[in-house]
Amino acid sequence: MQKKARSPQMVGEDLLFLTDDQLRRGIEAMFFAYRAFTADPDLILADMDYGRAHHRALHFINRDPGLTVTSLLAVLGVTKQSLNRVLRTLIEDDLVESRVGRRDRRERQLYLTDKGAALERRLSEAQRSRMRTAYRNAGPQAVAGFRQVLEAMMDPETRAQYQALKDWPKDR
Amino acid sequence: MQKKARSPQMVGEDLLFLTDDQLRRGIEAMFFAYRAFTADPDLILADMDYGRAHHRALHFINRDPGLTVTSLLAVLGVTKQSLNRVLRTLIEDDLVESRVGRRDRRERQLYLTDKGAALERRLSEAQRSRMRTAYRNAGPQAVAGFRQVLEAMMDPETRAQYQALKDWPKDR
């Protein structure tokens, strides 16, 4: 039923939400919303010498302290060098600490310093604040749908990663 | 509600969806989903000498043929030069046509050529295809919530723009 996706077949269910027009609206909504989504932390970051990439690194290190460079690489979906550049500045600036791995001494385990944790909180709170307002205005039901669609949009691999992060023990 | 993040007022409604944990889940979902959202067109664009910015320009020119550079600037939310560079290559490659404004000769009105329209369709179809699958899997109710939350996330100005695009007459 792909080619005639927008055709008025309406077998049982109402399929109007799958028309190209509706899809385009969704695409535009994603574009505009994502821009807003990153805007607040970007403002804070701009004052320092950091960018969005630094925020992402801080977020995931905060979420899973002690994770290795390779794990972080996998989560962020960027190349070594991209991450390395970011990590180097974060370490130099004493926001992130890199300790030799316990099990495997080839690995580096990443932790936020107090300073790093403070910045992470500041950035995340800016982002959460917007999200909170949006959630509150839209209501729980809408939020559930929001999450469902986003999840359905991910690549299967990414979705697995995302779901694995579900109830991450804060401490480990 | 682990760290009793928000106020534990729970007035009537269940406010668990506003905990910091739930918000963080939403933030991560946005990050992962947006990456997927751009992945398909990015693959096509990578083959040519284009990037995501070219796709965005094509999208909005297609949607509103004859719009001026300034309008496009406002929609995309970037600076003139960012857009200009992209537009220049698109015009050089005969994907976009720039005509001197009818009313105001300072303005340039932008149109897709046949070649440009073809590429736009190819890119958009790749993106729509993923969106369609996600929509179908999530169902109409979830889609409604998805759109509601995204809309609530936008800056008021952007939201107005977004809503103004609602029933754009394809022709004008």
Added chain:
DNA sequence: CTTGATATGGCAGCCTTGTTGACTTTCCAA
């Protein structure tokens, strides 16, 4: 102990796409 694989780091250099600032052309209103 040697050897191959793995984890990380570093350098060079490329590309896209964001930025600011200066400049030209055009329009409009005093």
Added chain:
DNA sequence: TTGGAAAGTCAACAAGGCTGCCATATCAAG
């Protein structure tokens, strides 16, 4: 008619993606 403002163009710079190549340290297997 002239001066300011608006539209667009261009030059130069920065962030942060990417690839490729190489060095080092470590581990695991033989």
